[in-house]
Every structure is written in C-alpha cells, then in structure tokens.
Amino acid sequence: xxxxxxxxxxxxxxxxxxxxxxxxxxxxxxxxxxxxxxxxxxxxxxxxxxxxxxxxxxxxxxxxxxxxxxxxxxxxxxxxxxxxxxxxxxxxxxxxxxxxxxxxxxxxxxxxxxxxxxxxxxxxxxxxxxxxxxxxxxxxxxxxxxxxxxxxxxxxxxxxxxxxxxxxxxxxxxxxxxxxxxxxxxxxxxxxxxxxxxxxxxxxxxxxxxxxxxxxxxxxxxxxxxxxxxxxxxxxxxxxxxxxxxxxxxxxxxxxxxxxxxxxxxxxxxxxxxxxxxxxxxxxxxxxxxxxxxxxxxxxxxxxxxxxxxxxxxxxxxxxxxxxxxxxxxxxxx
Numbered sequence: 001x002x003x004x005x006x007x008x009x010x011x012x013x014x015x016x017x018x019x020x021x022x023x024x025x026x027x028x029x030x031x032x033x034x035x036x037x038x039x040x041x042x043x044x045x046x047x048x049x050x051x052x053x054x055x056x057x058x059x060x061x062x063x064x065x066x067x068x069x070x071x072x073x074x075x076x077x078x079x080x081x082x083x084x085x086x087x088x089x090x091x092x093x094x095x096x097x098x099x100x101x102x103x104x105x106x107x108x109x110x111x112x113x114x115x116x117x118x119x120x121x122x123x124x125x126x127x128x129x130x131x132x133x134x135x136x137x138x139x140x141x142x143x144x145x146x147x148x149x150x151x152x153x154x155x156x157x158x159x160x161x162x163x164x165x166x167x168x169x170x171x172x173x174x175x176x177x178x179x180x181x182x183x184x185x186x187x188x189x190x191x192x193x194x195x196x197x198x199x200x201x202x203x204x205x206x207x208x209x210x211x212x213x214x215x216x217x218x219x220x221x222x223x224x225x226x227x228x229x230x231x232x233x234x235x236x237x238x239x240x241x242x243x244x245x246x247x248x249x250x251x252x253x254x255x256x257x258x259x260x261x262x263x264x265x266x267x268x269x270x271x272x273x274x275x276x277x278x279x280x281x282x283x284x285x286x287x288x289x290x291x292x293x294x295x296x297x298x299x300x301x302x303x304x305x306x307x308x309x310x311x312x313x314x315x316x317x318x319x320x321x322x323x324x325x326x327x328x329x330x331x332x333x334x
C-alpha cells in the first residue's frame with residue numbers, strides 16, 4: 001500500500017509541474033511585441049523550464065504552507081495529494097480558458113478549504129493570512145504604479161532623444177534584445193522555484209540512496225529533470241493560450257513597453273523575495289501590463305481584464321472545494 005501511495009504522489013507532483021507550465025505567462029510580453037512567435041516561445045520556454053529545473057536546485061525555505069494553518073498535517077498523504085490535485089486542476093482549468101492565475105492562490109485556497117472542513121485553526125494574523133491578503137492587494141498596486149511611471153519616463157526620454165525613423169528602429173531593437181534576455185533570466189528563475197514546489201514530495205525518494213560522488217549527485221537531480229519536463233510539456237500543450245491572452249489581448253505592446261512591463265514586475269517580485277514577503281508573480285505581471293498600457297495611452301481590453309480578475313477571485317474558492325472533495329475521496333479509498 002505504501003508503494004501505491006508513493007506512485008500516486010509522484011504522478012500528482014508531475015501533474016502539478018505540468019499545470020504550472022500550462023499557466024506560465026513569462027514569455028507573454030515577447031509574444032506581444034512579436035519578437036517570438038507563440039510556437040517558438042513555448043518551445044523555448046519549455047527548454048528553459050528543463051534547464052532551470054535541473055540546475056537551479058536551491059533550497060526552498062519556509063513557505064505559505066506552514067504559516068496559514070500551522071496545525072494542518074502537510075506530511076499526511078491524503079492532505080498532500082488533495083492540495084496538489086486541487087492546485088493542478090485549478091491551474092489547468094484557467095489555462096484552458098487562456099487566463100493566468102497564481103499557483104499561490106490555488107495553494108492558499110486548497111489549504112483553507114481542508115482547514116475549514118477539518119476544523120484546523122487558520123492563522124489570520126500578519127504571520128499568516130493577514131500577510132498574504134495584504135501583499136495580494138499591495139503588490140499589484142506597486143506593479144501598476146512602477147510600470148506606469150517608468151513608461152512615462154521612457155516615453156519622455158525617447159521623445160527627447162529619438163529624432164529619426166532609424167533612431168527609432170535602433171531603440172526598438174535595443175529594447176527587444178534586453179527584453180528577451182530578461183525573460184530568459186526570469187524564466188530560469190521561476191522554473192527553478194516553481195518546480196521545487198511541485199516536486200517537493202518526491203525529492204526524498206531520490207536522496208540518501210547510498211550512491212557516492214557523481215552518481216549520487218545526478219541521481220538526486222532526477223526529480224528536477226522530471227519536473228522541468230512536466231513544466232515544459234504543460235507550456236507546449238496548453239500554455240500557448242495564456243501567452244496569447246496576456247501578449248495580445250490585454251494591451252498592444254511595443255518593445256519599450258514590454259521591457260517596462262517585465263522590468264517592473266521583476267523589480268517588485270525581487271524586492272519582495274529579498275524582504276521575505278510572499279507575492280504572486282502573475283498578479284504583479286498583469287498589473288504591470290495595465291500600468292505600461294496606460295502609461296503609453298494605449299487602449300486596454302477591459303473585457304479580458306474582467307475575466308482575469310474573475311478567475312483571480314474564484315481560484316481560491318474553486319481550489320478549496322476541489323481539495324475538500326479530493327480529501328474525502330482519498331480518505332475513503334485509503
């Protein structure tokens with residue numbers, strides 16, 4: 001029976017890696033400015049996901065899992081499997097509709113759902129949900145504000161320095177190159193972090209194997225390679241819809257506005273990581289798209305924005321309901 005549970009955990013971990021890849025919007029800005037086609041972006045993103053997952057094997061510190069509901073037994077197999085299944089279904093569902101959502105939101109919803117259903121205490125103070133909810137509100141506002149102001153600054157500089165069509169084309173080329181370099185770096189970093197979260201339960205299966213030297217090193221990184229492949233496949237099979245939504249349907253991007261969007265989102269997320277504050281990279285990126293669009297006075301597709309916001313609000317609820325249903329089903333089976 002133990003072997004069956006371990007197999008289930010491996011499959012669920014791979015499914016979550018696939019779901020995260022399916023909802024990966026990192027390359028959306030590059031698609032939006034047509035520096036890469038959607039097809040090229042998803043295959044390049046898949047390769048970067050595998051590389052990032054394989055080599056960026058840094059340790060994951062204390063996470064939201066331990067702070068929201070301290071008494072919830074996360075190591076209990078039914079709880080762990082239920083949370084991962086709920087996250088996977090929520091992410092894949094949003095990806096099918098081409099809408100970006102946050103895996104953090106899905107995680108929080110799943111934890112809250114099981115905690116409420118089983119009567120576990122939820123920490124509503126600053127160390128738990130209070131911190132999460134605050135950052136969910138503040139981080140998109142910061143992303144929007146920084147992107148808006150930075151876009152105004154870039155437009156002012158270009159207006160006063162670019163005098164000819166050739167200079168304009170040169171500026172676009174420069175912004176395009178830096179944009180591509182930035183999203184590659186972001187993709188590697190996010191892949192490493194996301195895959196670590198997805199494969200956490202199966203990592204112990206490939207450690208303490210008795211192997212020595214290089215054999216043990218490479219064997220212990222098999223979960224990272226598997227997770228990267230799962231994330232890459234999710235991006236290729238379903239993720240193109242999310243790239244098209246953010247890249248083409250929210251606001252018309254230019255190389256400079258795409259660079260501003262990625263730069264603003266990176267600044268907010270990087271600062272939050274340094275300070276140890278949990279934020280949603282997806283929410284920050286979407287708000288940065290809006291800020292850049294308004295900063296260059298481009299029309300915004302608010303129909304798409306309303307759909308994104310709706311899924312943002314529904315994701316924790318959907319994930320929580322699925323987690324509770326899965327939990328009771330798994331407890332009944334095992």
